[in-house]
Amino acid sequence: MHLVMVGISHKTASLEIREKFFLRPIERELLLSQFRTDTAVVESFIFSTCNRTEIYAHLLNDDPQLLIQAILKIKNLPPSDDLLKFFYIKKGPDAVRHLFSVSTGLDSLIVGEKQILGQVKTAVELARTECMLGKHFNIxxxxxxxxxxxxxxxxxxxxxxxxxxxxxMKMAENIMGELKDKSVLIIGAGKMGKLTASHFQQKGIGQIYVMNRSQEKADDLAQQYGGTAVGFWQIKDILDKTDVCICSASCTHYLIEKDLIEQVMRDRQDKKLLFIDISMPRNIDPAVADVKNVRLVEIDDLDKVVEENINRRSSCVDQVEQMITRKVTVFYDKVAKIYDIEVARI
Incomplete structure (x- = not known):
């Protein structure tokens, strides 16, 4: 069995590079569909998040380039050394260990993060739906x-x-200080938007505005956290009176551009405005950072906040590493039993 993983992550590539390789749900489905008809690919699953894009595959031949070329093709990117240098390849036990490090949160930008486990589950369900999970990858x-x-x-x-x-939320608190007299605009009412609203509510934020493509979802989230749902057509007026804007949407284009923010800031009388873009791909134009009295924080900037919790969790890393080592052994023991059973049937 050739178990192979290829990917890029926050450890090897900048946010600008990672968003080039971010795979939207439809692109993941298309890739799995292609793999299903490729006799060289036995099993596969894919996940693509703000911090990583990785493909795991059980291949008939030891050919990880097959997977990299598939990503490049679906993203319409050239196979240039300038892009290929960001990929890493892991095989066999190293690939298994890496997956376990990802699922436990050890390989995350924020060590121990909870969302990655849900993202792994989603990847597995999609692979199962596309009939790309067999005996080995089920285990x-x-x-x-x-x-x-x-x-x-x-x-x-x-x-x-x-x-x-x-x-x-922590970055906003560090930059703006006490949040009780502040207001926040949350763009995006998905899982990330809900978590963001929850964290700001717990900090006693003065006002929460929620903006979403679906007005119904915006209404639901606003009601749940005591906020106000607003429409995109109101964005200039809302930005005029907010202190922080968190964008967690999943659009393929910028929702907030420099021209809009220049207009907004002319009416704010030098009052500062903080933008935090946690979308993938980014939904706030990076040029917004050039506007006077505006600060833009992106995902990779959040590692400055993460350092505060590292010491608290460092003692747990060794424990989790030991768990991972044991589980790698368990996996290969189970695979060996499959082969023993198959040989016995011959």
Whole structure:
């Protein structure tokens, strides 16, 4: 069995590079569909988040370039050395260990983050729907999910803040100070938007505005956290009176551009405005940072906040590493039993 993983992550590539390789749900479906008809690919699953894009595959031949070329093709990118240098390749036990490090949160920008386990589950379900999970990867993914849960229940790897949305709130607090007399506009009412609203509510934020493509979802989220749902057509007026804007949408284009913010800031009389973009791909034009009295924070800037919790969790890393080592052995023991059974049938 050739178990191979290829990917890029926050450890090897900047946000600008990672968003070039971000795979939207439809692109993940198309890739899995292509793999299903490729006799060289036995099993596969894919996940793509703000911090990583990775493909895991059980291949007939030891050919990880097949997977990299598939990503490049679907993203319409050239196979240039300038792009290929950001990829890493792991095989066999190293690939298994890496998956387990991801599911437990050890490989995350925020060590112990909780969202990655849900993202692994989503990737597994999509692969199952596309008929790309067989005997080996059913075992592998079940162990990864079990281990992710075990690490969080038996250690304190996720103690304190452990999500991108928490880090966004903490960054806002560090920059703006006390949040009780501040207002926040949250763009996006998905899982990340809900977590963001929850964190700001817990800090006693003065006012929460929610903006979303679906007005119904915006209404629901605003009602849940005592906020106000607003429409995109109101964005200039709302930005005129907010202190912080958190964008967690999933659009393929910029929702907030420099021209708009220049107009907004002319009416604010030098009052500062903080933008935090936790979308992938980015939904706030980076040029916004050039506007006077505006500060733009992006995902990779959040590692400055993360350092505060590292010491608290560092003692748990060794515990989780030991769990991972044991689970790698368990996986290969289970795979060996499959082969023993198959040989016995011959």
């Amino acid at each position: 592998l993914t079940n162990l990864a999910i079990q281990l992710g849960k075990k690490a969080r229940t038996e250690t304190q790897i996720d103690s304190g803040g452990s999500s991108i949305s928490w880090a966004a």
